Amino acid sequence: MGRHKTTICKSSAKMIYVYGDSFSCPPSHHYHHKEANQSWPKLVAKQLETKEINYGLGGSSFAHTFQEIKNSYDKWTADDIVVICQTSPRRKLFFKQLPHLSNLRNLINFHGFKFTEEQKDLLIKFCSDFFTNKEIAINEMTAYYALINMWLERKKVWCYVLKCFDFKDDVFEDFTRIRFSVGGDVNYISEHEYNPPEHVNDDRIGHLSLKNHHILAKQVSKAIIDKKPIDLKVKFEKGFLNQE
8 A cells, every 4th residue: 555655634623524425435434444534534633743633424415514513613713624525416305314315216215104105116216306406406505515614714714625426517606715626526536447237336435435535535645735725636446356
């Protein structure tokens, strides 16, 4: 792993707060991995000589991310850093006690609901337009970011957004304290190193190999130091996990 050693100037941040879906590498998902301390959030904290607190939850919606931020922003102090892994705007928060069930098919197939096949078909028919309405999704997310930006200004904290899914219409306003990543999305990086077949469990930490965790951590750390958007245009490893 020596070739991944990275030297980054020390940041003034006392704490890095990480929010989002599974790409944020929630510790509860990967505690059993011996390499869990090499997830990109932990590498960033190490490179910047600070600490990190991770509020991520796999499968969750941006509405859930917003709720986590709303419930924890009082802990932020001046010069802390917030990193948001922006999930798909098509994910929705339906039940507070089931925030990880944000996908329509996962929701209707949840064993606790016991829908008949006819009921599932009706739910898909009547709910699919809501899930795929881009205009509603953009408006909702932009409103969430406006509130988050207000809290960031109040606390004198910077926020760096990692776009985790391709959503070509994500035209957000300019926010004074938020920097959106440029050059693609994290899911593209994940699928181009290994795209697991359907129903096969992806056991990678945050859906990335250790090689790409190190590359991503370097880009996040550099953005924080330079107060610029996270640049995902750099070369990430591709295809090596698909090789026989």
